[in-house]
Amino acid sequence: MLDTIRRLVDEQGRLAVAAEAIGDNADLYATGLTSFAAVQLMLALEETFDVEFPDRMLNRRSFSSIASIAGCLHELKEAA
Amino acid sequence: MCQACDSFLDRLFAKGVLHETGVDGLYGRGQAFEAVIEGMDRLITRLAEGDHAEVIRFPPGMNRALFEKSGYMKNFPQLAGTVHSFAGSEKDHLALLDNIHNGGDWTGGQGATDIVLTPAACYPLYPIVARRGQLAPEGGLFDIQSYCFRHEPSKDPARMQMFRMREFVRIGLPEQAASFRESWLERARGFAETLELPHHIDVANDPFFGRAGRMMASSQREQALKFELLVPIESTENPTACQSFNYHQDHFGELWGIKTASGETAHTACVGFGMERLALALFKHHGIDTNGWPTSVRAALSL
Structure with missing residues (x-):
């Protein structure tokens, strides 16, 4: 899952560094993730993992690191 | 006029502070x-x-x-x-007038101009x-x-x-x-x-x-x-x-x-x-x- 998230971060995040070089818990916003790129990333995650983030997850925090994204996805996959 | 049962907007209209145009949110001052x-x-x-x-x-x-x-x-x-304007032929114009007269949709033939509302x-x-x-x-x-x-x-x-x-x-x-x-x-x-x-x-x-x-x-x-x-x-x-x-x-x-x-x-x-x-x-x-x-x-x- 983490590899897929990293691939989507590379595709959608428009970051100056490769996702490979970003730690699981590193702050993606500090790495240059903009609000709009976070939205694009969110939509790509939904499509790839076939989930729909509920309103409570549609915030800055959920997409702030690779680990927090994985946490949200785990929670949704378990509930499904 | 009953002041208590009129809305704030009604009272503004009644006193000519604002003037109704028939469209909500569009008023004369x-x-x-x-x-x-x-x-x-x-x-x-x-x-x-x-x-x-x-x-x-x-x-x-x-x-x-x-x-x-x-x-x-x-x-x-x-x-x-967006601001749209008529840019058709005389024939299109007649169809447009016909649509207005008959209460039809006359705006479909309007084309986008270079201007949008700010x-x-x-x-x-x-x-x-x-x-x-x-x-x-x-x-x-x-x-x-x-x-x-x-x-x-x-x-x-x-x-x-x-x-x-x-x-x-x-x-x-x-x-x-x-x-x-x-x-x-x-x-x-x-x-x-x-x-x-x-x-x-x-x-x-x-x-x-x-x-x-x-x-x-x-x-x-x-x-x-x-x-x-x-x-x-x-x-x-x-x-x-x-x-x-x-x-x-x-x-x-x-x-x-x-x-x-x-x-x-x-x-x-x-x-x-x-x-x-x-x-x-x-x-x-x-x-x-x-x-x-x-x-x-x-x-x-x-x-």
Whole structure:
């Protein structure tokens, strides 16, 4: 899952560094993730993992690191 | 006429403060209303007197290509308004007249013009600043005003579809933008106190569209990028935003390629005055007849 998230971060995040070089818990916003790129990333995650983030997850925090994204996805996959 | 059972809007119509047009949110303005708007304009100018902002006034429309580049349609497609015009043949014209006569759809053949209705007073400003090239070390400060359009018809008089927005826009270093916004948050409190309006300032978000919008809004709040000065007009639970204080970070600087004197992407901030909303707040709290308003308020507005 983490590899897929990293691939989507590379595709959608428009970051100056490769996702490979970003730690699981590193702050993606500090790495240059903009609000709009976070939205694009969110939509790509939904499509790839076939989930729909509920309103409570549609915030800055959920997409702030690779680990927090994985946490949200785990929670949704378990509930499904 | 029963005052108690009429809405605030009905009373404004009855006294000719506003004039009904048949479309919610689109009104004519009477003499008393305009006198209040002019008084506030002068008061705002005095507040900013020592700042030496460059004055620019805009018509209610902006360049469609620049509007497209601005990204407005990503975030607020539901609010935008475009200007369309007839560009057909004589035969098309006859069909159009026929449709109008028969109550059919005559607008389908209209083509988009190069103009869209301005959604916020600062949107036409950024490309002008960008065209001038790199900023001076002191950055830029602008005093702008435009009629704006937002498609959100409502019976709430404070939610007009066409209204005037006076803005001050700061363009420069992050700390210049931040201290500009701080100083206006202070001034705004004084402004509301001078006008004797009940108010409070709170963190806010823009009405971004859809699920992506929910995320944008939540992110805007978490970063405290937008504050509003709220005054109860139609309801105490949901007071009306009469002024907003926005820090755009480098969003517009990046989008339009605006550079500081040292070549960094410029940060921007703006303070917006909803002129109609502020006037309505005054009519709501001091009465429909401006002659009865507190002397100090009348004096501040040179009424």
